[in-house]
Amino acid sequence: MDCVFCKIVKKEIKADIIYEDDRVVAFSDIKPRAPVHVLIIPREHKETLDDMYAHTNDLMGAMFTAVRRIASEKKVDRSGYRVVINCGRDAGQEVSHLHVHLLGGRAMAWPPG
Ligand code: AMP
Numbered sequence: 001m002d003c004v005f006c007k008i009v010k011k012e013i014k015a016d017i018i019y020e021d022d023r024v025v026a027f028s029d030i031k032p033r034a035p036v037h038v039l040i041i042p043r044e045h046k047e048t049l050d051d052m053y054a055h056t057n058d059l060m061g062a063m064f065t066a067v068r069r070i071a072s073e074k075k076v077d078r079s080g081y082r083v084v085i086n087c088g089r090d091a092g093q094e095v096s097h098l099h100v101h102l103l104g105g106r107a108m109a110w111p112p113g
């Protein structure tokens with residue numbers, strides 16, 4: 001499968017990996033939209049949030065545990081941060097491997113475009 005994020009998981013292409021465990025990998029977004037912009041992904045290929053089910057709740061838990069850990073390490077836990085999952089075409093999902101955006105380090109507008 002030609003998936004750029006699977007290639008990052010397998011270390012076939014380079015990324016600035018900042019956290020990994022047996023279920024989750026996190027790395028800096030190549031085109032950061034905020035001073036802190038990290039992507040948290042499952043090792044296992046899942047196309048979108050819509051491919052997550054009750055039996056994958058522990059995987060979602062692992063991803064959000066990593067989000068909080070990284071937010072703390074990047075020192076945006078107190079100032080605040082935004083967590084985004086783009087799911088499918090209307091949300092503008094570009095990479096079809098589920099990823100959580102962790103954005104912080106600046107004030108953000110609402111609602112998103
Ligand atoms: P989305 O629009 O939610 O699918 O976001 C995909 C994100 O992946 C974008 O913010 C891209 O900048 C980022 N991205 C794409 N390729 C890479 C890569 N090789 N390394 C790091 N980030 C990437």
Ligand code: ZN
Nearest residue numbers: 003006045097
């Ligand atoms: Zn993948």
